[in-house]
Amino acid sequence: MICDNIRINEDGNLTFAGLDTIDLAKKYGTPLYLMDEDKIRENCNIYKDALKKYFGDSARVLYASKAAAFKRLYEIIDDEDMGIDVVSSGEIYTAIKAGVSLQNAYFHGNNKTDFDIKYAIENKIGYFVVDNIEELDAIEKESSRQCIIQKILLRLTPGIDVHTYEAVNTGKVDSKFGTAIETGQAEKMVEYTLGLKNIELCGFHSHIGSQVFNSDNYLNGSEKMLDFIADIKSKLGYETKVLNIGGGYGVRYTQDDPIIDIDANIKKVSEFIKKKVKTLSINMPQIIMEPGRSIVGDSGMTLYTVGTVKTITGYKSYVSVDGGMTDNPRYALYQSPYTVMIANKAREKEDFKYSVVGRCCESGDIIQEDVMMPKAKRGDIVAVLTTGAYNYSMASNYNRITRPPVVMIKDKKDYLAVRRESFEDLVRNDI
Structure with a gap:
């Protein structure tokens, strides 16, 4: 696996931060952002320890908020005695609401x-x-x-x-x-x-x-x-x-x-x-x-449920999921590479090539092209790895789709950090 917090259990299911991703998908629904708090803290300490060791006590690590910003994450960064890099009044406001002093904030x-x-x-x-x-x-x-x-x-x-x-x-x-x-x-x-x-x-x-x-x-x-x-x-x-x-x-x-x-x-x-x-x-x-990215990137995973599997004879096959560019626009923007797996078939042979696409009414709504996976069917759980950075923070309500929740995992226990948006949230500011 590309990261040490990802495994396959005896049931053949993908695990993340010690928990079965299929169980998490059932508990919270999909699309679902997962974030590994222990990995975040580990990454923070790698940077802090290295800068102190090689540059002395005055050296400082700031967390680049644009990678991912919500109250619980700011609380973790503050607890790790790191400063923050902010790029908007909204990020400042969120940090304040999390109880973070702005003394070591850089705008x-x-x-x-x-x-x-x-x-x-x-x-x-x-x-x-x-x-x-x-x-x-x-x-x-x-x-x-x-x-x-x-x-x-x-x-x-x-x-x-x-x-x-x-x-x-x-x-x-x-x-x-x-x-x-x-x-x-x-x-x-x-x-x-x-x-x-x-x-x-x-x-x-x-x-x-x-x-x-x-x-x-x-x-x-x-x-x-x-x-x-x-x-x-x-x-x-x-x-x-x-x-x-x-x-x-x-x-x-x-x-x-x-x-x-x-x-x-x-x-x-x-x-x-x-x-x-x-x-x-x-x-x-x-x-x-x-x-920023190297603090939270490998602490994240996104889970989706397969809706349709479609093959165009002589051309290609598509796996459509219940999320897409609204929760991960990076392929649409940069053609960013990702590792994509079927979480409930993690041990099965990957002998089918698919384009994994989202549900938006947009031909560019693609998560990844030419992915080798086991044969997919409706109801399978698709996992996209390394989505802790620039996924939640860049999410949108395009097509009036609600943003997924963020579930944090610490010491093999899950808790909700950001709730799933509701339909009411979509019209909250409408007059």
């Missing part, structure tokens, strides 16, 4: 509205990660109005082109995110920021992209950022205290994806950064990472 985004900025400052956000000059001016204005000095990082684009999905490649010069180093605009922005009265520039942030397996990308990005830090020190006399090197490593969606040793990779990055800092004669900044 990202390329277009924070005046409302977002006011709301975040009123609720004592720890840091803004500032994308552009217009945003910087808006934060300065609101900070002045509220009579505070607001801490910020500047988001910079180091010009790194990583080989990942184009839609999640964020480190290029022409990205919609951040201010480019290569064009000279980043230097001008630093100089401008240092002249503002109600802003405290704490450091810099960069994010090269998502689903990255190779540490060379982090090394290249860190080199560009550290060179910039040294250049700014020389020209402007400002030396950064904080360097946020961005998100975490990729996760395994299929057997073809490599197994990542996160500890070993962070060690490699730390050795490079420490050597580079010494060469440049600059102080070692506080290092921050903000993993």
